Amino acid sequence: MIPIDLRSDTVTQPSPAMRQAMASALVGDDQFGEDPTVNALQERVASLLGKEAALWVPTGTMANQIALRTLTRPGDEVIVTRESHLAWHETGAASANAGVQLSEIGRGGVLTADEFLAARKPRGHMLFPPTTLVSLENTHNRAGGVVLSRALSEALCETARSHEVATFLDGARLWNATIALGEPPSALSSPFDVVTVAFSKGLGAPGGSLLAGSREVIARAVRYRRMFGGAMRQAGIFAAAALYAIDHQVDRLREDHSNARALAARVAESPQVQLDPATVCTNIVVFGLAPGAPDAPMVVARAKGAGVLVIAFGPRTVRAVTHRDVTREQCERAGTVLAEVTRG
Numbered sequence: 001m002i003p004i005d006l007r008s009d010t011v012t013q014p015s016p017a018m019r020q021a022m023a024s025a026l027v028g029d030d031q032f033g034e035d036p037t038v039n040a041l042q043e044r045v046a047s048l049l050g051k052e053a054a055l056w057v058p059t060g061t062m063a064n065q066i067a068l069r070t071l072t073r074p075g076d077e078v079i080v081t082r083e084s085h086l087a088w089h090e091t092g093a094a095s096a097n098a099g100v101q102l103s104e105i106g107r108g109g110v111l112t113a114d115e116f117l118a119a120r121k122p123r124g125h126m127l128f129p130p131t132t133l134v135s136l137e138n139t140h141n142r143a144g145g146v147v148l149s150r151a152l153s154e155a156l157c158e159t160a161r162s163h164e165v166a167t168f169l170d171g172a173r174l175w176n177a178t179i180a181l182g183e184p185p186s187a188l189s190s191p192f193d194v195v196t197v198a199f200s201k202g203l204g205a206p207g208g209s210l211l212a213g214s215r216e217v218i219a220r221a222v223r224y225r226r227m228f229g230g231a232m233r234q235a236g237i238f239a240a241a242a243l244y245a246i247d248h249q250v251d252r253l254r255e256d257h258s259n260a261r262a263l264a265a266r267v268a269e270s271p272q273v274q275l276d277p278a279t280v281c282t283n284i285v286v287f288g289l290a291p292g293a294p295d296a297p298m299v300v301a302r303a304k305g306a307g308v309l310v311i312a313f314g315p316r317t318v319r320a321v322t323h324r325d326v327t328r329e330q331c332e333r334a335g336t337v338l339a340e341v342t343r344g
């Protein structure tokens with residue numbers, strides 16, 4: 001039996017048409033700025049995000065790390081949303097590569113302008129690390145694919161700017177937020193100084209993220225991309241997959257969202273599950289296990305035995321992610337299986 005793989009939207013396979021686009025891509029040495037497909041993607045993404053320039057990098061983690069290195073100095077404080085990818089999923093890179101300290105604030109994937117102001121530390125204080133950057137994540141992974149509204153992003157960024165704090169958006173799944181909110185990408189990205197987007201998640205490309213911002217910031221980021229070992233040569237083969245994804249695989253994310261809601265509705269039928277299906281608005285379902293339920297590793301093992309792959313996100317927290325390589329019927333079946341394995 002082939003398992004229903006809901007561990008992540010990163011398991012998506014490049015489609016035959018995407019592979020075709022990759023095979024026929026025009027390429028060149030990108031470090032000389034001579035890869036026409038990378039150049040086309042960078043221009044396309046900069047324009048979609050309403051920024052002057054964009055830079056191709058191999059992974060989302062590297063994009064985040066380059067952003068930190070470019071926008072901060074060692075010893076600075078960066079305010080991030082609680083359980084952000086930067087703080088939890090990058091193996092300590094922020095302190096190792098940029099030498100910054102992260103403060104996790106807010107709740108449920110969100111932080112308000114007031115919470116930011118309460119946590120922010122001014123420059124020039126005899127005790128405080130200066131807060132020089134604030135980072136949001138849209139959608140927020142560990143909070144369950146939560147979307148940040150345009151209004152919230154604008155209010156926070158305006159407050160940050162008035163205190164000379166730079167703003168960063170980890171938009172690995174910004175495409176999902178645009179579909180969920182019915183907003184164009186630029187509406188959600190333009191409040192921020194620097195924004196990253198990924199092509200390796202629900203968009204189904206084999207890899208690649210882009211970092212977008214002002215020409216000046218992106219020019220500085222080029223150095224750190226090289227420093228971190230991410231400057232490549234004929235990367236147009238990857239860029240072709242990303243361009244194909246922008247044209248053909250963004251709108252269909254709404255199916256993933258609808259499938260996630262269907263899955264969540266079934267999981268929530270178990271009295272052993274803590275999940276309000278109304279909070280599921282994109283392709284990520286994170287649910288808690290009630291006191292009488294088995295723990296997350298046990299639920300994951302039982303689900304695997306029943307042909308459903310999910311991830312333990314904490315001792316009593318499980319994550320399931322829908323994507324283009326699972327059908328509606330498979331998501332519904334997975335929801336039923338997950339509800340069953342949480343009982344007793």
Ligand SMILES: *Cc1c(COP(=O)(O)O)cnc(C)c1O
Binds near residue numbers: 058085137172
């Ligand atoms: C996946 C992800 C990243 C990092 O992407 P990789 O390509 O796996 O390094 C960054 N931020 C968020 C929110 C993500 O979900």
